[in-house]
Amino acid sequence: MPAYRPSTPPPPPPTSARELISAHGGRVTRTRVAVIDVLLGSQHPLSHDEIAAALDGEHIAHDRVTLYRALEWLVEQGIAQRIASGERAWRFEIRRGGEHRHAHFHCERCGQILCLEDVPTPASAPLPPGFAVERAELVLHGACAACGRHAQEGEQ
Amino acid sequence: MPAYRPSTPPPPPPTSARELISAHGGRVTRTRVAVIDVLLGSQHPLSHDEIAAALDGEHIAHDRVTLYRALEWLVEQGIAQRIASGERAWRFEIRRGGEHRHAHFHCERCGQILCLEDVPTPASAPLPPGFAVERAELVLHGACAACGRHAQEGEQ
DNA sequence: ATTTTTGATGCAACATTGTAGCATTAGATT
DNA sequence: AATCTAATGCTACAATGTTGCATCAAAAAT
Ligand SMILES: [Mn+2]
Ligand SMILES: [Mn+2]
Ligand SMILES: [Zn+2]
Ligand SMILES: [Zn+2]
Numbered sequence: 421m422p423a424y425r426p427s428t429p430p431p432p433p434p435t436s437a438r439e440l441i442s443a444h445g446g447r448v449t450r451t452r453v454a455v456i457d458v459l460l461g462s463q464h465p466l467s468h469d470e471i472a473a474a475l476d477g478e479h480i481a482h483d484r485v486t487l488y489r490a491l492e493w494l495v496e497q498g499i500a501q502r503i504a505s506g507e508r509a510w511r512f513e514i515r516r517g518g519e520h521r522h523a524h525f526h527c528e529r530c531g532q533i534l535c536l537e538d539v540p541t542p543a544s545a546p547l548p549p550g551f552a553v554e555r556a557e558l559v560l561h562g563a564c565a566a567c568g569r570h571a572q573e574g575e576q
Numbered sequence: 577m578p579a580y581r582p583s584t585p586p587p588p589p590p591t592s593a594r595e596l597i598s599a600h601g602g603r604v605t606r607t608r609v610a611v612i613d614v615l616l617g618s619q620h621p622l623s624h625d626e627i628a629a630a631l632d633g634e635h636i637a638h639d640r641v642t643l644y645r646a647l648e649w650l651v652e653q654g655i656a657q658r659i660a661s662g663e664r665a666w667r668f669e670i671r672r673g674g675e676h677r678h679a680h681f682h683c684e685r686c687g688q689i690l691c692l693e694d695v696p697t698p699a700s701a702p703l704p705p706g707f708a709v710e711r712a713e714l715v716l717h718g719a720c721a722a723c724g725r726h727a728q729e730g731e732q
Numbered sequence: 733a734t735t736t737t738t739g740a741t742g743c744a745a746c747a748t749t750g751t752a753g754c755a756t757t758a759g760a761t762t
Numbered sequence: 763a764a765t766c767t768a769a770t771g772c773t774a775c776a777a778t779g780t781t782g783c784a785t786c787a788a789a790a791a792t
Contacts, residue, residue, distance in 0.1 A: 447739060447788050468778075483742045488779065490740095504660045506713070508750080509778060525707065539701040542714070546694050550721025551681065557662070557715045558698070565706025603759050603768055624749075639771045644750065646769095664779080665749060735792070740785105747780070757770065762763100 436460070444497045451490045454480045456499070456514070464533050465503045465511035465524070505533050506559055523558035529567035536560070592616070600653045607646045610636045612655070612670070620689050621659045621667035621680065661689050662715055679714035685723035692716070 437456035441448045458474045459466065466474070468487060475482050491512050494500035503511045506526040511533055523539035526532075541556040563571065593612035597604045614630045615622065622630070624643060631638050647668050650656035659667045662682040667689060679695035682688075697712040719727065 449740065449788075451741085485743080485780080486741055493740095504662055504715075506660060508664075523701065525703065525709075528710070534704075536701065536703070539698075542695075542716075545679065545692065545716060547681065547692070547716075548690075548721060550724055552718045552724055553681075553716045554684070554718040555716075557713075557717065559660075559713045560698075560701060560703075560709045561712065562708045562710040565704060568706055568708055605759075605769065607770080641751080641772080642770055649769095733792100735790100737788100737790075739788080741787085742785080743783095745781085747778100749776100749778080751776070752774085753772105755770105755772085757768105759768080760766085762765070 440499055444499065446493065446497070449490075450480065451475075451482045451486050452493070454478070454482070455487065455490050455494070459494075459500060459512060459514045462513070464535055465505065465513035467505075467507075467509045467511050469509065471512070503533075504557060504559070506561055507531060521556065523560060525560045525562070525564070527564035527567055528561050529563050529570075532564055534564070596655055600655065602649065602653070605646075606636065607631075607638050607642050608649070610634070610638070611643065611646050611650070615650075615656060615668060615670045618669070620691055621661065621669035623661070623663075623665045623667050625665065627668070659689075660713060660715070662717055663687060677712065679716060681716045681718070681720070683720035683723055684717050685719050685726075688720055690720070 437453045437460070438448050440456060441452055446452065454475055455471060458471050468491065471491070472482070472484070472487055475487075491500065491502075491510075494512070495502050498515060500512050501515050503513065503524060505511045505524070506528070513535070520537075521541045521543075523536040523541055525534040525536055527534075539558070539560075541558045543556070544553065547553065593609045593616070594604050596612060597608055602608065610631055611627060614627050624647065627647070628638070628640070628643060631643075647656065647658075647666075650668070651658050654671060656668050657671050659669065659680060661667045661680070662684070669691070676693075677697045677699075679692040679697055681690040681692055683690075695714070695716075697714040699712070700709065703709065
């Protein structure tokens with residue numbers, strides 16, 4: 421006697437990553453889903469390298485180039501945004517609802533990047549005629565609390 | 577009869593580049609002087625590549641690495657500053673007197689970078705305790721007047 | 733369920749931007 | 763003129779992306 425088989429299998433739990441991708445007309449692939457999940461789970465923007473490390477940590481096989489292309493696609497679709505952190509590599513973060521563009525803090529000692537959710541980026545500014553602003557990036561550079569403490573201890 | 581020879585040759589016109597370098601305890605070298613002159617002559621920050629092209633234009637021989645090191649030294653000395661333009665390469669500009677930190681505009685169509693002398697970068701912002709800001713970078717991204725015009729013409 | 737379509741992948745090669753090591757040169761000083 | 767050493771000019775190397783193209787597989791069509 422065959423095991424019970426419902427006529428329609430239960431739909432997979434609709435991960436928001438999968439939904440996001442489909443909603444933008446893209447194919448739901450392993451790397452895309454994993455990258456979105458990693459970004460969703462992070463409180464600060466991540467570099468390609470950090471994302472790759474996260475995927476490795478979860479034993480999700482992935483190709484370097486595919487990862488770059490996945491990130492590129494996410495940015496094109498407006499699902500994620502790219503940030504010039506002050507280091508050489510781009511960083512990526514999910515564009516969370518509300519769309520309030522915020523500034524970032526870059527610690528020049530340890531390289532850490534932090535979202536300053538409370539610091540908005542200026543939406544406009546006096547520009548030459550004909551110029552149009554589409555987005556603004558504000559990065560504050562300095563020392564984070566941990567690195568500032570170390571410096572003080574060191575200099576006593 | 578020998579030609580007239582003054583006992584002390586007339587001092588070379590003290591270029592401000594030469595003075596700047598000496599004042600900072602550096603050796604006055606061909607590349608350093610040329611780089612400063614190029615930067616002084618520009619109204620907007622220049623990439624390594626643009627500076628190299630400018631030197632070529634003036635037939636000033638120079639080595640790629642030496643140019644990188646000259647720029648690095650200028651930044652260390654506080655004579656110039658490095659800007660993350662939104663493209664992959666750094667850009668450099670002389671820190672002109674007054675020290676008023678200004679924002680920059682990056683045209684995402686043509687890549688041009690413009691100094692927004694009238695737009696100050698925020699000097700402070702609400703930060704987590706222990707964090708210290710040392711400098712801020714504000715870059716507005718969008719379309720310059722020329723590129724905006726082209727777009728309009730194209731879409732009619 | 734099978735076939736078809738084509739977006740997306742995975743690999744190798746390449747490009748750009750910047751650094752490190754080290755012998756040699758030349759700017760400044762004695 | 764001799765000396766000292768910062769700076770140069772090479773060559774390699776590193777880090778971060780990008781391009782081309784054959785192959786695969788997600789989604790659609792049958
Ligand atoms: Mn953020
Ligand atoms: Mn400027
Ligand atoms: Zn830190
Ligand atoms: Zn433009």
